[in-house]
Amino acid sequence: xxxxxxxxxxxxxxxxxxxxxxxxxxxxxxxxxxxxxxxxxxxxxxxxxxxxxxxxxxxxxxxxxxxxxxxxxxxxxxxxxxxxxxxxxxxxxxxxxxxxxxxxxxxxxxxxxxxxxxxxxxxxxxxxxxxxxxxxxxxxxxxxxxxxxxxxxxxxxxxxxxxxxxxxxxxxxxxxxxxxxxxxxxxxxxxxxxxxxxxxxxxxxxxxxxxxxxxxxxxxxxxxxxxxxxxxxx
Amino acid sequence: xxxxxxxxxxxxxxxxxxxxxxxxxxxxxxxxxxxxxxxxxxxxxxxxxxxxxxxxxxxxxxxxxxxxxxxxxxxxxxxxxxxxxxxxxxxxxxxxxxxxxxxxxxxxxxxxxxxxxxxxxxxxxxxxxxxxxxxxxx
Amino acid sequence: xxxxxxxxxxxxxxxxxxxxxxxxxxxxxxxxxxxxxxxxxxxxxxxxxxxxxxxxxxxxxxxxxxxxxxxxxxxxxxxxxxxxxxxxxxxxxxxxxxxxxxxxxxxxxxxxxxxxxxxxxxxxxxxxxxxxxxxxxxxxxxxxxxxxxxxxxxxxxxxxxxxxxxxxxxxxxxxxxxxxxxxxxxxxxxxxxxxxxxxxxxxxxxxxxxxxxxxxxxxxxxxxxxxxxxxxxxxxxxxxxxxxxxxxxxxxxxxxxxxxxxxxxxxxxxxxxxxxxxxxxxxxxxxxxxxxxxxxxxxxxxxxxxxx
Numbered sequence: 001x002x003x004x005x006x007x008x009x010x011x012x013x014x015x016x017x018x019x020x021x022x023x024x025x026x027x028x029x030x031x032x033x034x035x036x037x038x039x040x041x042x043x044x045x046x047x048x049x050x051x052x053x054x055x056x057x058x059x060x061x062x063x064x065x066x067x068x069x070x071x072x073x074x075x076x077x078x079x080x081x082x083x084x085x086x087x088x089x090x091x092x093x094x095x096x097x098x099x100x101x102x103x104x105x106x107x108x109x110x111x112x113x114x115x116x117x118x119x120x121x122x123x124x125x126x127x128x129x130x131x132x133x134x135x136x137x138x139x140x141x142x143x144x145x146x147x148x149x150x151x152x153x154x155x156x157x158x159x160x161x162x163x164x165x166x167x168x169x170x171x172x173x174x175x176x177x178x179x180x181x182x183x184x185x186x187x188x189x190x191x192x193x194x195x196x197x198x199x200x201x202x203x204x205x206x207x208x209x210x211x212x213x214x215x216x217x218x219x220x221x222x223x224x225x226x227x228x229x230x231x232x233x234x
Numbered sequence: 235x236x237x238x239x240x241x242x243x244x245x246x247x248x249x250x251x252x253x254x255x256x257x258x259x260x261x262x263x264x265x266x267x268x269x270x271x272x273x274x275x276x277x278x279x280x281x282x283x284x285x286x287x288x289x290x291x292x293x294x295x296x297x298x299x300x301x302x303x304x305x306x307x308x309x310x311x312x313x314x315x316x317x318x319x320x321x322x323x324x325x326x327x328x329x330x331x332x333x334x335x336x337x338x339x340x341x342x343x344x345x346x347x348x349x350x351x352x353x354x355x356x357x358x359x360x361x362x363x364x365x366x367x368x369x370x371x372x
Numbered sequence: 373x374x375x376x377x378x379x380x381x382x383x384x385x386x387x388x389x390x391x392x393x394x395x396x397x398x399x400x401x402x403x404x405x406x407x408x409x410x411x412x413x414x415x416x417x418x419x420x421x422x423x424x425x426x427x428x429x430x431x432x433x434x435x436x437x438x439x440x441x442x443x444x445x446x447x448x449x450x451x452x453x454x455x456x457x458x459x460x461x462x463x464x465x466x467x468x469x470x471x472x473x474x475x476x477x478x479x480x481x482x483x484x485x486x487x488x489x490x491x492x493x494x495x496x497x498x499x500x501x502x503x504x505x506x507x508x509x510x511x512x513x514x515x516x517x518x519x520x521x522x523x524x525x526x527x528x529x530x531x532x533x534x535x536x537x538x539x540x541x542x543x544x545x546x547x548x549x550x551x552x553x554x555x556x557x558x559x560x561x562x563x564x565x566x567x568x569x570x571x572x573x574x575x576x577x578x579x580x581x582x583x584x585x586x587x588x589x590x591x592x593x594x595x596x597x598x599x600x601x602x603x604x605x606x607x608x609x610x611x612x613x614x615x616x617x618x619x620x621x622x623x624x625x626x627x628x629x630x631x632x633x634x635x636x637x638x639x640x641x642x643x644x645x646x647x648x649x650x651x652x653x654x655x656x657x658x659x660x661x662x663x664x665x666x667x668x669x670x671x672x673x674x675x676x677x678x679x680x
Contacts, residue, residue: 040280055366154454157499158550163482166539170486198501
């Protein structure tokens with residue numbers, strides 16, 4: 001899921017200079033599971049900011065809350081009163097949640113309390129590893145189920161590079177070389193022919209490089225019709 | 235020198251509390267600055283509580299639990315250590331001495347050693363600049 | 373296929389090819405490179421101009437090519453995929469060909485983390501294999517990557533790099549074959565110190581029949597000092613330096629003859645390369661010691677270079 005890391009408390013404190021009523025909003029989904037922005041982390045941030053306020057005389061007054069999924073307006077609307085009465089909102093949700101609040105209440109100062117980092121899996125308790133880049137064109141059916149875009153530092157389509165040594169990536173010796181893993185995986189599956197295939201360069205137009213992306217599911221849109229059942233343009 | 239020292243000690247009711255009681259029975263008393271808060275297990279303590287102790291006016295916080303290899307609740311004091319270290323990082327970030335919070339592990343029979351560690355902790359904290367809170371937290 | 377470059381002509385005609393390497397300066401003044409070019413002229417068939425090697429900003433490879441071509445030398449322009457997307461890469465190939473560059477080495481490129489602009493966005497739109505394929509199609513089919521036809525095709529002799537010491541063995545052999553399939557006409561290898569290992573790798577290469585399809589040029593690098601040898605052994609991933617080399621360099625250091633021994637070892641490597649079936653040339657990488665290339669070439673009996 002989406003992985004985030006809380007910004008340093010000092011950085012958040014600087015954002016709040018001159019503010020009085022501060023609302024800290026967490027989210028119960030990705031950031032809660034990742035121990036970065038759930039209920040506990042909201043309390044922790046406030047406890048730390050209270051010390052800063054008490055020591056430096058900021059006079060901050062804190063309100064705290066947490067919503068199910070901050071990226072959906074339906075879950076944000078119920079806390080509208082709290083948002084409206086605050087003069088600063090610190091969101092501990094990922095960039096999606098923070099922007100949902102910011103877009104719904106454009107006159108409010110909404111501050112990001114976390115740095116949204118990547119799409120990642122928990123490899124072991126406390127260790128989150130990036131595995132998907134949301135590139136818009138999944139090719140892992142050719143690479144034995146290992147994503148070369150996210151897991152290779154150079155996003156190679158025909159890897160490994162010359163810097164791969166002893167199965168490790170040249171950029172970070174703690175990281176396994178994705179293409180070494182792909183080679184081993186394809187060998188295991190008896191599909192080494194895929195390694196020999198010269199893969200086409202990636203279509204980056206399908207990734208963020210092509211611009212902000214949007215999916216429109218016509219089947220899910222609520223569209224008015226006239227009495228005959230024909231769709232009417234709104 | 236800070237002579238109105240307040241140190242909050244979260245003490246697990248198992249090996250840590252046994253050690254303190256044993257030491258008291260042997261005539262060794264707790265340093266004056268230390269106020270004990272007994273907890274079922276140090277693993278139960280969450281980070282906001284540790285920060286709030288400082289915010290409420292404590293100069294320092296000690297978290298006293300079982301030895302990690304012999305924790306009464308298996309991984310409690312290990313989890314506590316992780317959280318104490320997280321608080322140390324936050325303290326450093328907001329320009330407070332990370333040494334104001336410490337994890338101390340004790341076997342139930344090591345009362346004397348525990349007392350000595352607490353006295354040493356107290357002197358270290360006493361030597362730090364006084365933490366002045368301009369506003370009341372609550 | 374007609375020969376487009378002197379380097380190609382020499383190796384295609386069965387002669388042992390020799391390339392050197394010049395690392396461009398970290399500045400805009402071409403003076404040093406012009407001086408070096410005059411010293412090195414004639415000591416190799418062509419000279420590689422590295423392309424922001426290890427992601428350190430240097431005078432560009434194509435710019436360097438112009439400088440040495442003015443001195444009458446043949447360049448091998450290196451192109452990495454780290455700094456340019458497919459538009460720039462194809463454009464640079466047309467530009468290089470237009471100004472007379474006839475040899476291009478296609479590389480994926482060292483990651484930007486190694487260089488002096490660590491926050492740079494690494495492009496990596498293509499990799500060395502799709503780059504080879506793209507350039508080959510531009511030359512042979514007069515077509516851009518997108519399929520659109522070019523007005524005129526570049527004339528180019530295509531090369532790639534390979535590391536015989538990378539692991540796993542079989543994977544690296546497949547990679548070499550893939551590079552040849554993608555259009556590599558010559559291959560320059562990583563510097564060789566473990567000649568036994570290299571000979572085993574060449575046996576694999578011959579078994580796959582690759583040696584007939586591509587000109588393999590063994591890389592050599594003269595050690596300037598014991599420290600340099602140790603650094604390569606311990607700090608450079610994918611480099612194999614046997615203990616025997618370290619022992620020799622250490623003994624030489626004790627006699628105050630490090631440089632001589634380093635050069636001697638380099639010449640020995642070249643002599644052995646000449647005897648290996650399937651090796652069609654040598655690539656001399658005198659890192660931070662480029663002025664020694666003429667000496668090395670002479671000692672290894674590679675001079676004078678043939679003119680065909």
